[in-house]
Amino acid sequence: MATTTMNNHMEFVSPTRRRVIGFIFLGLAILLWGLFARDIGPDALTTFRLTPGGSEQELPNWVFTSLPMLNILAVVSAVVGGYQLARGFGKRTNLMLGMVVAMFLFGFLTWATSGGSLNLAGLFRSALVKAVPLTLGALSGVLCERAGVVNIAIEGMMLTGAFTGAFVGSVTNIWIGLLAAVLAGALLGAIHAVLSIKYKTDQIISGTVINIFSAGITSFLSAKFLQKYQHLNDPGRFPTIEIPVLSDIPFIGPIMFQHNMFVYALYIFLIVLTVGLYYTRWGLRTRSVGEHPKAADTLGINVFRTRYLSVILGGCMAGFGGAYFTLGSVGRFDEMMTAGRGFIGLAAMIFGNWNPFGSFGAGLLFGFFDALSAKLAILKVPIPSEVMLMFPYIATMVALAGVVGRGQMPAADGQPYEKE
C-alpha cells in the first residue's frame, strides 16, 4: 500500500511508458497523413468561422488550403514522436501528449471541413456549455474523494437537484429554486455520508442506493405533479450576462464570457477549489484524510468531521450542477434528464486526476466530442455520432489502465475509517 502511494507521486516516466507514448505520437502522425492528408485534393480549402451565432463581434473567416496544413501537422507530430522515442520529454510528457492530441483533432477538423465551412467558435462555445454540468459533477466527486469517500451518486444528486430546482423555482423564484437544489444535493450528500461513514456501508452500495432512490423519487413526483400541473414546472432560466470588458476580447470573449451565471460560477469554483485544496489548511487536512486517515487522526484532525463536511459540500456541488439542467439550460424538468452525465462527470474526475482544473480539462474534452457529434451530420463525415459519443468512456478506461500515466487517486479512497 505504502509503496504504491510512493510510486504514484514520483515524477518518473518508465521506459515502457515512454515508448508507448512515442508510438502513439507516431501513430497519430501516420493517421493524419494516411487518413486525412491523402484523402483531399491539393486545392481544397478549409473555412473556419470565428464568430459564434448571435454574437455582435465580427471576425473575418479563417480560410486556408487544407493539404499543407495537414502535412505540417503530420510532420510536427512525427518529429515529436521521434524525439519522445529517442530521448523522451520526461516531466513534460503529458503536456506533449495533450498537444499532439489537440493537433490531431485540429487535423481532423481541417480534413472534415475541407471544401466546406465550420463555425469553430460555435463549436468551442458549445463544448464549453456541455462541459459545465460534467465539470460541476466532477468537482462534486473531487470534494468527496479527496476526503476518501467514493461518490458514484453524482448522477442521482444531480437529478434530484434538477428536479428540486425546477419545482421550487416554479413555486417561488429562480434564486430560491437554486438554493433548494443545492440543499437537496446537500441532503443526499448527508445521507451518503451517514451511510458510508457512520454505518460503514460500502460506499459504492450507498451511492447505488442514492442513484436508485433519486431516479425513482424524481420520476414519481414528476409523473404525479409536474406533468399534471404545468405551472409547477416552469421555473424560467437564468439570463445570459455579458461580462463587460472580457466579452469584447476577440474570439475568446464570445466563447467564454457571454453565458449565464452557471458558467461564471464554474470558473469561480475552479479557482476557489484549487486554492482551497492545495493552499489552505482546510485543503491539506481534507487531502490528508483522503490519503492516510490514521496519520491524520494521530495529528489531531477529526477524520469523521472532515469527511462529513466534504461529502455534504460535494452534495451541494452536485445539486448546483443539477440545477444547471433545469434553471440554466432547458427551463423545465424532464424525467431522467441528466441522462448519465453524472457518470461522465465521474469519468471526467478520474480522467482529470482528482484535480479541479484537470477535471475541467477532461470535461472540455468530453464536451468537445459531444458538441462535435452534433455537427458530424452537417460535415458529412462517415463516422456515426454514436461512435463519437463513446469517446469519453473509452478515454477514461484507457486513462485508468495507466497508458497515459498512472492516476494519483487518493490512497484511502473508498475505505471506511475505523477509530481505534
Added chain:
Amino acid sequence: MSDTEKGKPKKKDSGKIFLEEISKSPLTVTILAIVTGLLLGGLLVAVTSEDVYAAFSDSPWEAVKIGANAAWTTYQALFNGSVGNPSKIIDAFRGGDPETIRRAVNPFFESLVQSTPYIFAGLAVALGFRVGLFNIGAEGQIFIGATTTVIAAIFLKGLPAIIHVPISLLAGFVGGGLWGFIPGWLKATTGGHEVINTIMMNYIAFRLSEFLLRGPLKDPDGFIPVSADIQDSAKLFRFFDNPIRFHIGFFIALLFAYLVYLLLFKTTWGFTLRTVGANPRAAKYAGMSIVKSTVLAMLLSGGLAGLAGANEVLGVNHNLAVAFSSGYGFDAIALALIGKSHPLGVVLAAILFGFLRNGAIQMQLTAGIPIDIISVLQAAILAFIAAPAIIRTLYRLKEPDMDIDAVTLRGWGGN
C-alpha cells in the same frame, strides 16, 4: 445479566431462546427491511395524495384516514396486478371459459416472466460479489448479450429449434461474457477498478446498441430503431396460449441458479473464487491465482447478465429495441444484496422484484400511482439491507454474534 447478578442462573425457556435466535438472524433483518420499505412506500403514497391535503381542512384525523386508505388501495392494486385478483380468478374457474381463465391467472405468470431476467442478472451481480468484485455493468452486459443473441436468432436460418435456441442463448452468454471479461482483464492486469470500467462499458454498450439498431440491425421494413423479428426456431417455448407469456426461460434461469450454486459451493474452482473474494492475501499465499479468478468471475458474471438479455429477446420481445432493458441490471445490484449473494436468496429476491415490477405496472393503470415508486421501495430496502444497524435500532433487535455474510469489497485502489 440480571440472572447472574442474582446468583441463580435461571434456565431460559425455549420460547425465549427461539425469539432471541430470530432477533439475531440475518433473515429477520431482511424481512423487516422489506416490510419497512413497503411501509415507507405507503407513506410516500399518502403524503403525495392530493385528497389528503384537501381533507386536512376538515380534520387532520380525516386526512390520516384518507392517506391510509390511499396506501391500502395502492397495495391492493399492486397485489391484484402481480398475483391476480382472487375473486376474478374464482369467477373465471367457475365460468370455465379457457380464455377468461388465462386472463385471470395471467398476472401471476407475467410476474414470473418479469422475474426471469432478474434471476439471471441477480446471479451475475451475486457471483461478482462472492469474488469481491462489484459488477455494476450488468445493464450493459444485458444489452450486448441481447444484441449478440438477436444476431444469432435472426441471421442463422433453417436450424431446428433444439439447436437454434441453445446457440442463441450461447451467443448471449458470449456477448455478455466478453463485456464482463474486458473490465475483469483490465482489473487483473492494470488494476483499473471494475466499478469505473463497468460503468464506462455500460455507456459504450448503450451507444453501440443504438448505433446497431439505427444502422445494420434495423428492421429493413421499419422506420423506428427496432430489429427484425427473430426466427420462429429461436423462440423460447411458451407453455400457454395468449395472453400468457410464461416461457421456459424461467426454468432455465432456475437451472442456472442451481449451476451457480454448484460452482460456488461444491467445486474447487468455486472454493478458489470465494477465497479470493473473502481474503485475497490468504488466497495468494495459498497459491491461488487472483488474476485468473478475477477474469473468470467477471467473464461468468457478464455471461449470466448476457443470458438475461438473451432471455428477454428469445422469450418475451422476439426482437431488440433501443433501451429495452429499462434497469434490470441496476435493480440486480439491489436484489443480489437482498439475496445475500446466495443463489437461492437471489432467486427469492428476483421473484419478489418481478412481482413488484409487474404489480406496479397494473398499479399505475388502476390506482394512478406512477410505476417509479418501486425504485423508491427498492432503494429503501437496499439501504436497510446495506446498513442493518438501522433496522436493528428501529426494531430493537439483538446484535448478531458475527456478521457471516458481509459482502467484502475494496476501495478504488483495488488492494
